[in-house]
Amino acid sequence: MNNINKTIKGVSLLTDINLALESGHIYGFVGDNGSGKTVLFKVLLGLMHKTSGTILVDGREQKDLMQDVGFIIERPEYIPYYSAKKNLEIIAAYRKVADDQRIRTVLEMFGLDPSDKKAVGKYSLGMKQKLALSMAFLEDPKVLILDEPLSALDADSVQEARKRILEEKKRGKLVLIASHYPEDIQSLCDEVYWMKNGHVLPSKENK
Amino acid sequence: MRETIGAVVRKPVFRIKLIAISLLFVVSLIEQVSNNYIQSSGQQVGRMTVILLLMHTFSYFSFYLSVFFVGYILLIPDIVKDAFIERQTMMRCQSRMRAAKYAIGKIIAFSILYVIWFVMLTILVGGIWFHDFSLAWPKFMDIQQRQLAANGLSTITWINIPVGAGKYPTLLVAGLICLRSTIGFIFLGLLALLVTLITGKTRNGMGIVILLAAIAGYVKLYMNDVFTYWNSAHPIGNKRSYIRISKATITPLFTTCLKSDEFMPWMRYGIIAGILLCVITGAGIMLYYRKGDLGDEDRDE
């Protein structure tokens, strides 16, 4: 990311963001509410246009939506009157990359039962978060962008989720995690970036 | 696409809305079909058929105002936005243009299904009432067409089919009428999506469709399709001129304006205008998808 700026109606949401992110690493983004983490993620995904600057992916400028990415942004997305498996089947139908076996695997990976017919709307907040994680991991993407991935999870589930994220790193994926709480991600991240008012403060190496 | 449409159709609120509007449609239709014997000067000159009912229903502006537009406006929140998984769906399209085409395609699919649903209901109610699926023009249509040609607007018509329609096969006429309506609904859906994208609020998308429908209804029902102005050059007793402003409303996209309108020229106008408007709004949507910020939740929903 080179000199990324994002302004909406004169309000600067991101200012001069310069970052180099490598595969096989986990990067943390920490900051208060309104610091610009979600906006940065949306710009990276391509959902928001940057006002200026360039994003290079494998040396090529990204001008459209990011390819091959799994994400959780702002809130878990799901259709409340379908089961967890059905939700993933609908998502998987778009690119037809993940088959039925893969759907079952990712659900079990995060402690959800693939044969459970209960509607997602009846799930607790933690279970919905697990579904969101399953959705992000579903198509084995090269990049994972996770906004508050550990929120609402119980202690065991947090450990399990951390384990999965570390596995992705070992498999050479690029993982970006955002959180309000540095302690949530200090055990995971190779580097932590602190954000405030749309700026990335000088990085503090985590390890 | 099929999965997404299926997900929307399975939404309980979507079904309730569709059932409510279908019920309203059926009771309105029963009022229309209740007298299926056509009389002229006290003589029975024919009976309604199912295909004629179909043509009449989709040419009757009051049906659009009280049922079709209301139903479509109710369904706009479900059609224009993926309420639950919008960002996930968008990212899986892998490019903004493909996401735009997907959104446009969804509206086209829903609009077609919407018209097909009411066509089926009309055929069902008409079939139960008339038991007559004949594709031939009944004799009374000749009488109506001759009276329209001779007397113009003062003619009392039995069914809402314009002059000149009788020259064409019934299936073609019915097909063109349904095609024109479908294109009209596609335009309304695309316009609602465009306004929703620009303003960030689905209610604004609904509002623009309500406004267009209300203007069309007012012009047709209360202004009698014309705007009157003083013309001193005309003789005493007729010192007024008229501008047909209904052509500038959405009425031609769905029906004729006056019963003396010629069928095919008016149909051409409606279909071509509809296609042009769809292309323009579609281009606007593609442009927004290319240039704008996507995936935002409804502001102040």
Add this chain to the structure above:
Amino acid sequence: MKKEGSTASMLWLDIRRGFCSKRFWGIVGVVTIVFVVFLTLDIIYPLQKYYNGYGTFDWKLDSISMAPFAVRIGILSMDLFITFFPFIGVIAYAGTIIDERKDGYCYQIIQKRGFHSYYWSHFVASGLLGGLLAVAILISLYLLTDIGIGQNPLWKDAMQVYLTPEFGSESETVYFGIHILTKSAGHVELVLLGMVSFFLTGCLFGLLGAIIAFVSDARVLVYAMPMIIMETGCGGLYAISLLFGRDSVAANVLAYFYNITGAYISFGNLLSRCIVIFLIILMLCIGKGMESKVVRYYLGEEIRQV
């Protein structure tokens, strides 16, 4: 925590909140603008010295006959107005019920005041505010027609010409609203009856909207349902009379649907007002019966179905 009197005080808070909200006065503003458009197109524009044909035969032919009084009757009798009237009653406050549930704000109130108070204050407030909004719109219409037409100098000019001898002999055969205005007694009484009629009908649809809002998350459905129910009932009447005969019990019961609208013809109709009051009581009873189900829904024991 003491709960006595809490429902009444909550109700007062809700009414004050709804009455002072941007939504309430925004709707009055929007409807006023719509009335202005009608009046401009139907009266003010034609009145422009009647397109320069002031006092001519053509002018008389088109008979500028809409007195302010007749204009009100005209607008209040329009199908468009009658069809959308239920929407006015619902939009006053029913949407707030959905907003508070979606944002979770309702739980803050429920925790402090109890669900019973919350439910009944919102339910009754929706009805009362629906009625108040309808009355506000009626007052707006009266003021507009009195000021926009009654005080309009062009209108006064037109009346002067219309009452001159060359027009007078034929004006009796031409509909001229001013005669109705002068001949009808009890103009003020009619206005008051109109307010009562509008209040009751607005209240009915407000309560209906609240019932739907308590069990549905779809705002559009809440706003549109009363209108659809009205239209279906009126249309269903014809269908029922065809199927079961005009004198059937079903047809006679459904015939009363026509009487509950906000139409001008209902203003002085005691029977129709009694029917509206009966329906309001029915809505309150339905609300009472639904309370336990709504409690379970709010407390998450039942999945949100719609």
